[in-house]
Amino acid sequence: MLSPESAATVRATLPAIGGAIDDISARFYEGMFADHPDLLRTLFNRGNQASGRQRAALAASIVAFAAGLVERSGPPLDAMLARISHKHASLGVTAEQYDVVHKYLFAAIDEVLGGAVTPEVGQAWDEVYWLMADALIRSEARLRGASPGGGAWRRATVTERRDETPDVVSFTLRPEVPAAFAPGQYVSVAVTLPDGARQIRQYSLSGAPSRDRWRVSVKRARGGGPDGEVSAWLHANARPGDTLTVSAPFGDVTLPEGEAPLLLASAGIGVTPVVSMAAHLAATGSRRRVVVVHGDRSPADHAHREELESLVAALPGATLHLFYREAPGAQAGHRVGRVDLGAVDLPGSLVAYLCGPLPFMRDVRAHLLARGIPAGAVHYEVFGPDHWLGRS
Template structure:
């Protein structure tokens, strides 16, 4: 909780800081990478830096955290903090790196806002930063303490399988057997041809309870930009018998053991954590009522399409609803719908808990309809692949 004096200053300056936060974020990264090019080379996602998504995510998280501190001081944005902490833990972020971020972030604030940053304003926003940073440091320490391994480990590629023209799955055997929760992901660290070490997260697209893992990787066609460089490398260079450097499993979009009926909704490659959940439900003989919804461009683009259909069919309380922009001559059963997902055409149970994964427009549309139906916001959970541009809006 902010001190009363700082809360008053942050409340008064939030419109100015919030209105400039994108410029502040851009200048922050520019200065930090100029002095520490190794961070861009070996830690930060170069594709997300190139397209500006990381700047937007940082801006959204800071603005959302400050807004909650001054508007709802008795609350703490635990869902937002947990999401960030899990991502940081999977990347291997260390507490000392928060000092580096602080140095350049506050230099950027002073430069962008100029004389508006009085000592009192700087002190108030410093308090905001360290409240957020210390909360994340504590959460990340807890995650590492609960993890059975420290640092990175090696995993052997047992199988490479083409799922669609743009999607390949890799079955991995980590050097140490590790359990995970349905919906979690692992980081994969690769050394690219230019020597850079880049890290990406991939959901585990299988159920827990086995020695092997599976990740499913969609090729991101980024043209001449660095976007998609890791997925392209994995598609082009990794074969059965190779080894990958991976993290322990992390992620807070996980399926609880029991509870009310479920809505599991995905689009595109967002199917992967949902597939893990569905397989886990089938493997454990669940009788929960489960509504599975998936959207894709076409049946040929739907990774693990047949596998998902078989798993849902094995669940006595589950139904499957698929929407494809182009159906073609697909003989899928049940017959797919054409166009965009329309939840008004589905009889959903009340109450329910929803898990969403896919592009932001898809998740926003599903969430809006669920809220309209009276589903509490606290019962709608989501996973974003890449920087969380939804921070502060969920």
């Protein structure tokens, strides 16, 4: 809890800090990477840095946390902290790195806002930062401690490689430290690129839960820039018999037990956690009402399409709704156009799981809220900077 004095100061200065978030973020990263270039080469996603997508995410999460503390607005704090904790645990973020972030973030705030940052303002926001950082450090330590191998990086042997679509390849892995995962979780994959940089990306586990058989499905990001350097490396180099460096499974957006009706909605490569969830439901003989909705460019671009169709067919209470923006290859039962939940029969009370591009998830979430589904029943997974923080 913030002290009453700090809460009043944070409440009064939230508009100024939030309004300057882009400038603060730019100065923060410039200063930190100038003194610690290793962080950009080994921890931060340099593709997102180059495109500008990640620049505001970190500082914006702190502003969202502050708003949650003093205004009770934005996403529930527990949910926000859980998502960040799982991401950080999978990336190998250390407690010491929070000190580094603090140093350069507060230097950036001083530089951008100048005299507006009085000692009282600095102290209040320092209190916010360490409330959030300490909660994350504790949570990440618990997550790593509960994971086989302590959550440390481990080697995994590629046992199978399969071309799913022209742009998606799946890799079946045998980890040297087996660990069970829940449907919906992901692993980080770290690769050393030709220039010596070690870059990390996160991929959903796209198969049925297993301790020693993991599958990830990697979509190649085209364009030749740093955005797709890890996916391009995996597509070009990873073959059966090779070993990859991977994290333990993490992720808080997981399928719950119970009998509540489910909506599993995805678009593009966001289908991967949905396949894992459907595989788990089929393997356990679930008779739950399950509505599976997926949107893609065309049937040929839909990774794991036949597998998903078979899994849904094996579930007596499930229905599948496929939307394709382009008609070639469409079959009976396929709809042409973007995902339209208005054309889908949904139960009045459901729990929803969304994965795909942010615009898709925002549209689906807005539709569900308009139909009376509680916000707390709509869960989503984001890979990359979570610019939804503060408005979820």
